Amino acid sequence: MSVELEQEDDSIFEDRLWHHRGWEARVIKNEDDDGWAVAMTQDGQAEPALVGPWTMGRDKKSPKPLDMAAFNTLVKTACEVIRRSEQHLAAMLHKEIQIEVRGLRVTVALDIEPDEENPSATLTAIAADGSQLAKVRVRPDHNLTRSSAQRWADTGYPRDREE
Structure with a gap:
């Protein structure tokens, strides 16, 4: 894999696992069907902040590899989910x-x-x-x-x- 990024000491850039700047994206088998899902977990948290469907690769069996654009979008979405959850809790x-x-x-x-x-x-x-x-x-x-x-x-x- 030839991704040119400023890697931090704990950064990982694999097809199904990215860990970068406090977030981990892990592509997992979707338990509900034959597809794939991606789980976004913030460092220090036991549970993912976001779990959503993930795109199939060209062979229609394997998941599409993670990339920087997808990772950044997933981080942004997971941060929004956390923010909304915190707002809801504060309102309660x-x-x-x-x-x-x-x-x-x-x-x-x-x-x-x-x-x-x-x-x-x-x-x-x-x-x-x-x-x-x-x-x-x-x-x-x-x-x-x-x-x-x-x-x-x-x-x-x-x-x-x-x-």
Whole structure:
């Protein structure tokens, strides 16, 4: 194989395996059919960030060899998958609702700390000027809605949250 690249110490450029700049692309047999798939794994991760179909070679049996253009596209796609996953997780762990309390805008935020053994959550009320009005611990499965936030504010932000 005559690929001219600036090889890093850990770079590998084989037909079915490329490892370069923190990513590994491995062409694997597709378990669901007779075709091939490619798995993209970032260094330090146990599971691939992306697994997708891979093109057959000219003989219609073997996979097409990896190349730089395909590798770069796969890295870009895998990075996008990771970014979207991180955004989704952040959205699941942090929620905000705006309410009105005595004519003033208040932001009520729910922040969940995931932990397999002891997950926790915090409910915080913040005034429009950025000052913290209240902060209490709540159950990690607390359902923050506009009405629950409004009830909490209307009752003076009690520290004991049953909801």
